Amino acid sequence: MPDIYIGFTGIAVLLLLxxxxxxxxxxxxxxxxxxxxFASGIDVAINLVRIEPFHFAAHWSFSAIPMFILMGAIAxxxxxxxxxxxxxxxxxxxxxxxxxxxxxxxxxxFAAASGSSLATAATMGRIAIPQMLDAGYQKGLASGVVxxxxxxxxxxxxxxxxxxxxxxAEVSVTKLFMAGILPGLLTVSVYASMIIFRCWQxxxxxxxxQMDVTWASRFKSLGAIWPIILLIVSLLVGxxxxxxxxTEGGAYGAFTLLVISIFQGRMSREVFVKSLRSTLVSxxxxxxxxxxxxxxxxxxxxxxxxxAISDLVGIWVSGPISxxxxxxxxxxxxxxxxxxxxxLLLALPIVLPMFRxxxxxxxxxxxxxxxxxEIGLLTPPVGMNVYAIKNVVDDKIPLGTIFTGTFWFLxxxxxxxxxxxxxxxxxxxxxxxxx
Numbered sequence: 001m002p003d004i005y006i007g008f009t010g011i012a013v014l015l016l017l018x019x020x021x022x023x024x025x026x027x028x029x030x031x032x033x034x035x036x037x038f039a040s041g042i043d044v045a046i047n048l049v050r051i052e053p054f055h056f057a058a059h060w061s062f063s064a065i066p067m068f069i070l071m072g073a074i075a076x077x078x079x080x081x082x083x084x085x086x087x088x089x090x091x092x093x094x095x096x097x098x099x100x101x102x103x104x105x106x107x108x109x110f111a112a113a114s115g116s117s118l119a120t121a122a123t124m125g126r127i128a129i130p131q132m133l134d135a136g137y138q139k140g141l142a143s144g145v146v147x148x149x150x151x152x153x154x155x156x157x158x159x160x161x162x163x164x165x166x167x168x169a170e171v172s173v174t175k176l177f178m179a180g181i182l183p184g185l186l187t188v189s190v191y192a193s194m195i196i197f198r199c200w201q202x203x204x205x206x207x208x209x210q211m212d213v214t215w216a217s218r219f220k221s222l223g224a225i226w227p228i229i230l231l232i233v234s235l236l237v238g239x240x241x242x243x244x245x246x247t248e249g250g251a252y253g254a255f256t257l258l259v260i261s262i263f264q265g266r267m268s269r270e271v272f273v274k275s276l277r278s279t280l281v282s283x284x285x286x287x288x289x290x291x292x293x294x295x296x297x298x299x300x301x302x303x304x305x306x307x308a309i310s311d312l313v314g315i316w317v318s319g320p321i322s323x324x325x326x327x328x329x330x331x332x333x334x335x336x337x338x339x340x341x342x343x344l345l346l347a348l349p350i351v352l353p354m355f356r357x358x359x360x361x362x363x364x365x366x367x368x369x370x371x372x373x374e375i376g377l378l379t380p381p382v383g384m385n386v387y388a389i390k391n392v393v394d395d396k397i398p399l400g401t402i403f404t405g406t407f408w409f410l411x412x413x414x415x416x417x418x419x420x421x422x423x424x425x426x427x428x429x430x431x432x433x434x435x
Contacts, residue, residue, distance in 0.1 A: 006303050010032070017030075029288075032295035035299045057291075063247045065286065066283045069282045072113065073276075078267060082127050084106040088101075088103075089211075090218050097199030098206075099132045099209060103128040103145050103146055103149065108185075121389055124146050129392065138204075138405075139401050140405030141199075144408065147383075150385050151375075151378065161370050162176040166246075168293075174242075177246065179366065180427075181236065183426060186419065187374075235252070296346075300349050306349055306353060309353075324421060328368075334346060334347055335376015335379055340384065364424045
């Protein structure tokens with residue numbers, strides 16, 4: 001059998017395994033190894049299994065991932081999200097839909113500390129949604145804002161998704177971090193504007209909350225979170241000035257957040273062990289998926305399938321816009337069935353050659369890819385963030401209501417994506433300042 005047939009057969013088998021709910025890592029790895037054995041012999045397959053996982057795990061940029069995961073785990077287990085929501089609530093209670101707007105911005109702040117969309121949605125959902133429901137907020141708005149704003153964790157640095165994209169696309173992770181700042185801020189700003197406008201037009205969506213708020217209480221609320229704000233700002237400045245690499249930033253962030261938690265009395269032995277355990281589990285899971293994706297990429301390259309796909313796609317691609325539309329379709333379809341990392345690592349071998357052939361800026365492409373993944377976290381039938389919220393609210397809010405609540409935010413995403421495509425400078429201005 002010609003190698004190209006083996007390659008496309010491997011893709012078909014992979015899709016079948018994913019449809020049968022086989023874990024992404026094992027589906028990718030098993031198809032790649034068996035396919036390589038058929039195409040190049042068992043010795044080649046075994047040799048690649050021996051070499052490729054080590055080369056990937058030893059990549060300098062990958063060492064940042066466990067540190068950022070630890071940073072997020074500490075943030076998740078030390079009541080940081082509670083303090084962020086409280087501060088946002090007292091500062092924004094006077095605007096229409098104040099609790100929803102507070103949830104939106106506190107999700108963005110927590111996402112910057114945790115780097116995980118699912119962790120942000122699940123953690124903030126436990127805190128913000130019950131308070132919005134108690135205040136009489138519409139269930140769709142209360143659940144939709146947390147599910148949607150939680151996706152910003154993929155965009156606002158530090159972002160694990162950007163690290164993996166940088167490794168596979170062979171571009172600067174630091175520049176990707178910088179590129180995500182303005183699109184992330186744009187997203188939460190558009191969300192906030194939509195919430196305020198809707199609640200101003202229809203006050204029944206979010207009844208006004210009566211709170212005794214003074215300027216003294218506002219500034220007092222910042223006391224618990226100012227070290228975190230300082231940490232996030234110092235990380236971004238360190239990346240921008242070239243003082244910190246992504247790996248050094250991960251170590252600095254995890255260590256600093258650990259020290260802050262100790263001095264604020266949030267860290268206990270139980271919390272520390274729980275943070276380490278979740279870090280080890282998440283890192284191991286991510287490594288398995290990434291190794292499977294690396295092996296599958298090698299399989300497609302050796303069989304010539306990657307080039308064939310690029311040639312096939314090239315028939316339909318007449319320029320950058322059509323390439324982006326095809327990529328968006330691929331990511332959104334995969335987003336209906338897979339987790340974010342599975343989407344990224346499965347689709348990159350297909351779309352990266354296409355973008356390189358067209359000479360498109362891969363930093364800009366990285367931002368758009370992450371944005372497509374964010375949208376995939378909200379789209380049915382398997383919007384991962386929506387199901388994370390459903391696990392939090394249990395039977396209080398039907399699944400259909402949560403999906404309906406995200407509709408308005410998906411409309412905002414269409415606007416944001418359009419702006420990012422038409423105005424690449426939104427993504428490229430800050431990285432351009434780095435030289």
